Amino acid sequence: MAPATDPWAALEAALARPSAPSSDYDLAPERPPARGAGLRPAGVLMALEDGPGGPRLYLTKRSPALKHHPGQIAFPGGKQDAGDADPTAAALREAEEEIGLARDGVAILGTLPPHETVTGFTVTPVLARVTAPFAPVPEPGEVAEVFSVPFAHVADPANYGVEARRWRGRMRRYYAVPWGPYYIWGATARILHGLAERLAR
Template identity: 60%
Template structure:
């Protein structure tokens, strides 16, 4: 699996954005984006490779209840986006950095909420039982990688946001509604895995 993931990174590709499906969006040229990093953790679990995701706590001010990768803002003390992603994954789901093999960076993703996200693709080695940090994470769960790699599982939906209809990717799995930036990053990875 790591070799296939490395090949996917070599296929190149442009940065993605929450604005990809909304070409009429006018972005201020002087906008300031905040730096963030997420870990895209692929884990060889029972029955094959799976991706570890989180459901954000419902009491959070930003993105409550949404499905997300472990990750967050890059702090001044973080040596790199990779360090930030590993720190956040350890804080949010108890993933020890020593159990993670970093594979590389996927293209940047700009969110509608003003972040430039560095998705860090990684392999998680050995047994792992996520321990959600209750303050931020309601649940940690896994999705079969094969489900996420099948482009037929993705669709485009829309909703009214700040008075404007916005389109976005979704890739539902069971009771989990995976959408927005998380679905867009996964869609880009699925495209690269097919190249």
């Protein structure tokens, strides 16, 4: 985004542009067959807050004690429970539980197309603007750290690289967008890369 651009107006315009769903398999040489109804719905919250240098995006570092994705960088969020009306409700509930962000302390800006994960979820990314004073409180059982990154960094496609590592016996290629000591990769980076592409159009 150009420095003179209103980032909130740019986001609103980006959300109005159509784009295809994304997947952890987007960079795979052979994508497995679509699993359709076998995927479990989930929602993640992309919470943005005004800062002196522009909006900042909240992310979490998952607890190293977790069974799945320990220590990885992620959005607050999780699977849709029976009591959640939809993935947006799941994202809001999980953000309140994981980082202490009150559901009535944000304004929903919109959603991105769903993202399919290798772990069998179809994740709806929900963009929201923090509208009330907020001091993160990490849930110790799930979250090791809550931090924020400049949105301008993850909104620039030039800051992304494609890297690879072995997973389940095969080399898996994925997007990464490191920032400072934080290695942002995998599904989180893929979702952010999709938003960065929209913003760049």
